[in-house]
Amino acid sequence: MTDVGWGCLGGEGGKKSLGERIREVQRLRKTGNLPPVYPNGWFALIESRQVAVSQVVSVQAFGETMAVFRSADGEAHVTDAYCPHIGANMAVGGVVKGDCLECPFHGWLFRGSDGACVKIPYTNKAIPTNAKVKRWDSREMNGFVFVWHDAEGRPPQWELTKIPQVADGSWKYRGRTLHHILAHIQEIPENGADVAHLAHLHVPNILKGSDLRHIFAKSLLDLAKHSWNGEWQVRDAPESHTADLTVTHDLSILGGRFKVFNMTVKVEQIGPGVVHLHFNTSLGSGVLIQTVTPVEPLRQRVIHHFYSCRTFVAPYAKFCLLAEARHFERDIMVWNNKQFLNNPLLVAEDRFIKRFRRWYSQFYSEKSPKFTFQKDTLEW
Ligand code: FES
Ligand SMILES: [Fe+2]
Structure with a gap:
């Protein structure tokens, strides 16, 4: 972030680092009367090559943290990163098993296609019906994995185009x-x-x-x-x-x-x-x-x-x-x-x-x- 666009902060001297000065400019800058901050639509979450088969990556967008993982059949899935059990980030140490993601904390297993928990390794009881992680609608094309962000929770209203x-x-x-x-x-x-x-x-x-x-x-x-x-x-x-x-x-x-x-x-x-x-x-x-x-x-x-x-x-x-x-x-x-x-x-x-x-x-x-x-x- 400090590579470009901050040349104007170069000559002040003093003990503050460039990072500190950038934060100061951000704090003091007049933002104006801003439109809402996260529009509805398709946004690139990650570049395709950054998530290999059986790999999971933690990505941030729209103030949320998401887990992107690629199942054995090559399909990319996107879910909320935080496990609904006790809140571990499943993209940090989670393991991809088939088309599911296993949480690193207690081993609960979530399915990529709908976010449902399909296994709790240490209980004999039925899996609670609300054991589910939010799944994001995603499309992979043109070298990126895109997710649909919609403040009203609507399904995708239009589609992206393949080149x-x-x-x-x-x-x-x-x-x-x-x-x-x-x-x-x-x-x-x-x-x-x-x-x-x-x-x-x-x-x-x-x-x-x-x-x-x-x-x-x-x-x-x-x-x-x-x-x-x-x-x-x-x-x-x-x-x-x-x-x-x-x-x-x-x-x-x-x-x-x-x-x-x-x-x-x-x-x-x-x-x-x-x-x-x-x-x-x-x-x-x-x-x-x-x-x-x-x-x-x-x-x-x-x-x-x-x-x-x-x-x-x-x-x-x-x-x-x-x-x-x-x-x-x-x-x-x-x-x-x-x-x-x-x-x-x-x-x-x-x-x-x-x-x-x-x-x-x-x-x-x-x-x-x-x-x-x-x-x-x-x-x-
Ligand atoms: S926090 Fe994920 S399985 Fe317990
Ligand atoms: Fe321009």
Whole structure:
């Protein structure tokens, strides 16, 4: 978390560690009038490769702790981590047996498909009917295990989409990035609808880095510049959980006279926490999968996976992933330090932001948890 976005805290001196200073900024920062903190929808819980057959992993999301385990037949199951018996975390020392998870404390056995306790090793009595652990609806695709989070407890209201070239292996996996961001979740997808920031924050070329204190300083690197154009719109029902953004991107040198690179990106924002960025360049196509998962109210875990066709050679794919990360880290430095404005001062050209907020509000419902912050005790 301290890797990016906190450059502004570098020069204070004194005895405080960077971690302490980050916590202080978080405490003193005005949060603004925040929307609910955990939207309803599908969120990536873990990357597929992080949970092998017969392995169990403890993962945190939406302020909850969950056990993800993969049964012998390869299927991933997600349950609450805490055992309903006396509360052990079953993902810490639990053992996967067939399609069940055995708690390390007293050996109770829970079935992944429905969470029911199917064995209490030391009792002769019938298993109590309420001996059950909460099971989360999950789907595994595109390299991630996703869970459905819904404040009203409803079953999944829509489905995620498989990317055919990822599913059939015709596109190759080229790498990943992982970031933790201290901001409200809505700030991250709002970036797509905020087309005006592209023509400012993302213009200085990537060689100027991602530290906002330096990217705008004049230098020879300004001979190369990015230019962007974006159009954001919502899909009709039954796909109203998806919004589309089309971005055209040029990299030009010598004041825009020579275009050295041109690319079109079709961005699908699928629900509140998943984005597919489809790249089309002269060297071939690829997709960047972005997942945003709220770990706690103002902390998001963001993972990008990049896949590309074979002509889109590996070093070039790595360069694209790095370039994207550089641009993304500029946004992170803004997000980590900004206030959420419920009523931002928008001009006509910012109209997509308004539309985005109306669209995103469909992912909140009556029981969606709100952010609470007690200033007197300084506790979350
Ligand atoms: S706490 Fe899990 S079996 Fe007792
Ligand atoms: Fe951005």
